[in-house]
Amino acid sequence: GQNIDQPTEMTATEGAIVQINCTYQTSGFNGLFWYQQHAGEAPTFLSYNVLDGLEEKGRFSSFLSRSKGYSYLLLKELQMKDSASYLCAVRDWANRDDKIIFGKGTRLHILP
Amino acid sequence: DVKVTQSSRYLVKRTGEKVFLECVQDMDHENMFWYRQDPGLGLRLIYFSYDVKMKEKGDIPEGYSVSREKKERFSLILESASTNQTSMYLCASSLEWINTGELFFGEGSRLTVL
Numbered sequence: 001g002q003n004i005d006q007p008t009e010m011t012a013t014e015g016a017i018v019q020i021n022c023t024y025q026t027s028g029f030n031g032l033f034w035y036q037q038h039a040g041e042a043p044t045f046l047s048y049n050v051l052d053g054l055e056e057k058g059r060f061s062s063f064l065s066r067s068k069g070y071s072y073l074l075l076k077e078l079q080m081k082d083s084a085s086y087l088c089a090v091r092d093w094a095n096r097d098d099k100i101i102f103g104k105g106t107r108l109h110i111l112p
Numbered sequence: 113d114v115k116v117t118q119s120s121r122y123l124v125k126r127t128g129e130k131v132f133l134e135c136v137q138d139m140d141h142e143n144m145f146w147y148r149q150d151p152g153l154g155l156r157l158i159y160f161s162y163d164v165k166m167k168e169k170g171d172i173p174e175g176y177s178v179s180r181e182k183k184e185r186f187s188l189i190l191e192s193a194s195t196n197q198t199s200m201y202l203c204a205s206s207l208e209w210i211n212t213g214e215l216f217f218g219e220g221s222r223l224t225v226l
Binding site: 031033035041042043044045048087089091098099100101102103104105 | 145147152153154155156157160168170171202213214215216217218219220
């Protein structure tokens with residue numbers, strides 16, 4: 001089966017750094033995504049990791065450890081517009097089906 | 113830019129009605145998906161399709177069916193709507209799996225079943 005866990009809510013201060021963790025269990029891991037979703041809008045792609053290590057893209061970085069079934073999304077220099085839900089999603093190759101399964105999302109609140 | 117268009121942003125239907133949710137993408141993507149999103153449950157995969165006339169069940173296919181007669185269009189069908197199908201429905205598409213498989217989402221269709 002598949003299981004993806006991430007915190008339900010987090011709060012951080014404008015200008016600070018926040019790390020959102022995601023742990024997963026899948027039968028056929030084939031990559032991990034992070035998506036951002038503002039309230040009332042569709043999710044938008046942030047990052048994709050398939051190999052261990054850190055991927056940096058501007059203020060956002062994503063880390064993956066396949067042996068630990070663990071990823072995190074790091075947001076630096078937080079801005080008010082970063083208030084959103086952050087969705088961890090795993091690409092799972094199981095039973096010859098390649099599909100993307102989402103966690104429940106982490107709602108991030110940014111305080112001024 | 114990739115554009116995924118869902119036909120209706122808001123729908124209100126009655127229990128037992130047949131409901132069609134349409135999704136069209138304009139980037140010649142092979143893969144298309146239907147998810148529903150509910151508070152506290154996140155995005156859950158209903159059905160997906162790798163090619164025309166192909167369909168695969170996701171994690172919660174019960175009460176739903178799909179149709180993919182053309183590559184650009186993927187329809188979700190609720191044969192007999194029930195109140196527990198009140199939800200936000202999100203369509204997505206992606207390129208071949210040889211790429212990252214990044215999903216491009218439509219704006220969503222919020223369905224209320226009375």
